[in-house]
Amino acid sequence: MTTKNKPLGGRIVLVAGATRGAGRAMAVELGAAGATVYVTGRTTRTSVSEVGRPTETVEETAELVTAAGGEGIAVPTDHLDPEQVRALVRRVERDHGRLDVLVNDLWGGNFLLDFDTRMWDVDLERGLRMLDLGVKSHIITSSIALPLLVREPGGLVVEVTDGTAETNKGFRENFYYDLAKNGPIRMAFTLGEELKSVGCTAVAVTPGFIRSEEMLDIFGLTEENWRDGVDKQKHWALSESPVYLARGVTALVADPGRSRWNGLSLDSGRLAREYGVTDADGSRPDVWGYMLAEQAGGTPAVEDYR
Numbered sequence: 518m519t520t521k522n523k524p525l526g527g528r529i530v531l532v533a534g535a536t537r538g539a540g541r542a543m544a545v546e547l548g549a550a551g552a553t554v555y556v557t558g559r560t561t562r563t564s565v566s567e568v569g570r571p572t573e574t575v576e577e578t579a580e581l582v583t584a585a586g587g588e589g590i591a592v593p594t595d596h597l598d599p600e601q602v603r604a605l606v607r608r609v610e611r612d613h614g615r616l617d618v619l620v621n622d623l624w625g626g627n628f629l630l631d632f633d634t635r636m637w638d639v640d641l642e643r644g645l646r647m648l649d650l651g652v653k654s655h656i657i658t659s660s661i662a663l664p665l666l667v668r669e670p671g672g673l674v675v676e677v678t679d680g681t682a683e684t685n686k687g688f689r690e691n692f693y694y695d696l697a698k699n700g701p702i703r704m705a706f707t708l709g710e711e712l713k714s715v716g717c718t719a720v721a722v723t724p725g726f727i728r729s730e731e732m733l734d735i736f737g738l739t740e741e742n743w744r745d746g747v748d749k750q751k752h753w754a755l756s757e758s759p760v761y762l763a764r765g766v767t768a769l770v771a772d773p774g775r776s777r778w779n780g781l782s783l784d785s786g787r788l789a790r791e792y793g794v795t796d797a798d799g800s801r802p803d804v805w806g807y808m809l810a811e812q813a814g815g816t817p818a819v820e821d822y823r
Contacts, residue, residue, distance in 0.1 A: 523551030523586070524771040530618040531555045531609060533596055533658050536566075537573040538729035539677060540622035542759035544578055546767040548587025552618075555609055556582065557594040559625070564593070568625045573730060596623050596654040602661045609665065616665045618770055621704075622677040623654040626697065627731065636692035644693035651678075651697030655704060663708075670716025673775065674708055675766060676701035678723050681782040684805050687812065702782045709780030718775055721782035722766055725804035726756040754819045755804040761785050761796040768792035786822075 525547060532544040536558035544556045558575040559566035575591045582589025592608065594601045609616055626647045631639050655676065666672040678701040680689070685702065689695035705721035712719050728743055736746040740758060747754045765788025769775055772792070786803030788794070795801055803822045810817040 525587075525767070526551035528552040528617045528770070529555075529609065529613045529615055530620065530770075531557070531605075531616060531662065532620040532622060533557050533594070533654075534622035534624060534677075535578045536560045536575050537570065538622075538731065539724050539727060539759045539762050540620070541573070541578045541581070542763035543620055543622065543677075543766050544589065545581045545585050546760070546763035547618075547620075547770065548582035548589055549585035550767050550771060551587060552770075553588040553590070553613070554579075554582045555590045555592055555605070557592050557596070557605060559593065559595050561591075561593045566625060568628060570731065596658050597649055599657050599661065602658055606662050606665055615668055616662060616672070617669075618673045618675065619659070619662050619666055620675045620677065620766070621655045621658055621701065623658065624651050624677075624697075626650040626694075630691055630694060632690045632694075634691065639691070639693065647693040647697045648700075652700035652704075655701055659704070659708065663712075667712065667715045667717055672712070672715075672717035673770060674705070674712065674717070674719040675769075676705040676708075676719065676721040678702055678721055678782075680723055681721070681784050681805065682706075683782075684784075684809065705782060706780045713776070713779055718779045720769070720775075720778045720780070722762065722769075722784070722788065723782065723805075724757060724759070724762040724785050725802055726752050727762070728756050728758050732756075751819075752804055752808070755802045755807055755822055757785060757802045757804075758797050761789065761794075761802070764794040764796075765789055765792060768794055 530552045534540045535544040535556035544554045548554050556578045565571045579589030579591035629643045679698045702721045705719045708719035762785040784805045789801045807822040
């Protein structure tokens with residue numbers, strides 16, 4: 518192991534919400550960079566979460582991390598249960614005595630979405646469940662994990678959401694979804710203000726139009742033939758694989774000057790430009806930049822944003 522090939526060798530990372538999508542990809546990329554990665558989630562080989570995707574398990578993610586060159590440790594955890602989170606953090610403390618990076622990628626609420634439905638027409642319990650999954654789980658995890666993370670300077674919190682502070686100024690089409698996805702952005706800002714006094718950093722990150730396992734299933738496509746979906750949704754031409762954000766986040770974690778991002782929200786396109794990374798196909802999609810140009814009244818060309 519060399520510092521060049523394994524820049525995160527010796528780092529202890531917790532990826533909360535790593536069974537699929539960006540969470541899984543980030544765990545694997547961080548492992549490939551040499552980190553020891555604790556991966557959590559509710560779907561295991563013996564139990565399936567309410568998301569209902571039994572083939573994507575926390576154990577498989579841990580195995581992928583190890584196969585990539587890191588050490589993957591699966592800890593099935595419901596992050597809405599403080600006692601389970603406390604047990605998780607105690608295990609990290611017992612095994613390593615520290616936590617260098619917390620990635621809060623908890624969500625699993627897409628099945629609850631009612632787009633184009635007014636707030637008062639959305640079932641209240643469905644709406645509140647979204648806030649539990651997208652905000653409360655992040656709060657519980659941060660509250661319990663941060664005392665371990667701040668023991669040493671240099672700790673990093675990565676809040677994963679959908680959209681940046683700039684792009685989320687607009688209407689997100691569902692009252693509860695809007696709150697659930699703006700919450701982590703404000704968490705990163707507020708935690709950043711508090712963490713800088715102890716030499717630590719918090720940032721929010723977002724993918725663009727991500728080709729997660731779930732999204733590919735919705736389009737009836739695979740990663741190999743995803744371009745066949747461009748005619749169904751114009752922004753799909755600027756979609757990205759989960760690897761794209763994962764590479765950007767891994768570069769951010771390895772950056773000794775990452776404190777310059779403290780409190781900010783960064784999208785995958787900006788991370789790619791800043792750190793020189795690309796998606797798996799060598800491209801650098803920037804769907805958020807494209808959409809902002811559209812909203813400003815322009816007629817952007819897709820090829821200029823990929």
